[in-house]
Amino acid sequence: MPICEIDPWRVQYFEKADCPASVFIPTEDSDAWTWNPTYRWVYDKLTVAMRQGLRAAPHGIQPTQYPVFSKPIYNLKGMGVGSRALHSPGDYQAAYQPGHMWMPLLEGAHVSSDVALIDGAPHWWGHANGIAGPDGTFDYWKVHAGAEPEIEAYAGAWCRQHLAGYTGMANLETIGGHIIEVHLRFADQWPDLYGRGWVEALVRLYEHGDWTFDDHVEREAYSVVLFMPHGRTYRHPPNKLLDRVKALAHVSSVQITFHENMAPERHAMPPGGFRVAIVNCWNLAAGQEARGLLREHFA
The missing domain is CATH 3.90.1170 (Aldehyde Oxidoreductase; domain 3)
Structure with missing residues (x-):
């Protein structure tokens, strides 16, 4: 399937799409990392944090104030694996692990934003707000109807600056408006909720480099x-x-x-x-x- 989906439970969203055999659209971070060597640096979460001016460092550099949030610098499998909040030097010592980092423990809404980029410039946004459960789980995600102006202004400017030249989908996770993760793909958990014709617009983006879908999601x-x-x-x-x-x-x-x-x-x-x-x-x-x-x- 040119829309490269390895999770069998999500093939249902793409199996009827008319996607040319020569067009490869990633839904997995491993594929996106492999196919986009110029922009794969976005999977380095420490770099993403530091390019926003956030206080962050790899394990081995002890935080000077707490709380902080600790996670792997790279994690292509997702699902919050290896992440936790640290509230004291004792927490830091217990959690110390090579290849991990810390950054501020951000507060505010946790939003997953899909964005269609043409030469790094946003042409469509879809936002979903995560309602957290215990220990890295989510109770549910709310897919927003309409725009999120603050996120689109901040993250859109970041994309124009750092992803110039990139055409395709990106997914940005934010907390309180700050970017915590960037993926060179879209969230394949809910494409059916974006509306009729969205998958066809996705294919056209990768095949022809333009975007034809209506602005924003119409229905909550x-x-x-x-x-x-x-x-x-x-x-x-x-x-x-x-x-x-x-x-x-x-x-x-x-x-x-x-x-x-x-x-x-x-x-x-x-x-x-x-x-x-x-x-x-x-x-x-x-x-x-x-x-x-x-x-x-x-x-």
Whole structure:
């Protein structure tokens, strides 16, 4: 599939797209890093922090004030692996690990922003706000309708300055308006919620270098996540249950987000839980109802 998706639960969003065999669109950071050597430096989170003037350093340079947030400098697997807040020198000593860094413990909304860039200039934005759960998990993401002017002004200027020459999708995660991560791809968790025709516009961006989709997302939506406890082996729900969940009013799609034939410990998961499912929906209550039905199966 030219839209290069390795997670089988997300192929559903792209399998009907008319994408030429010569056009390769990454959904994985490993592909994006390989195919964009000029811009792969954005995966260095320490560089991203320092290019914003944030106080940051690798482990080995002890913070002079706390709290700080510690994480791997590189983490192409995502899911918050290896990240934690440090509140004291004792926390820092206990968490010390080569290849990790610290930066300010930022406050404010955690927003994931997809942006279509042409020569580094933004031509479309899609924003989703993460509602945090325990220990690196998310309860759900809210896909915003309309613009986020402060993020678009700050992050847009950053893209124009640092990603000039790049044409394609980028995903920027911000907390309180500051960029914490940059990815040379889009968030493939909820493309169905961006609206009819968005995937076709994505293909055109990579094939022809222009953008034809309407500005911003028109309709508020949600991506509701189900985490279960670590230390168990889970099985996929039967098709009858999946059909029942998909048939609920306001539910757009369902993802069962793990490989049944792979050992649980081989999945990259945050400390707070093992992600088993995601429900994309147009109504939060509907997504929570669907999650409840799935939780009964996994429990």
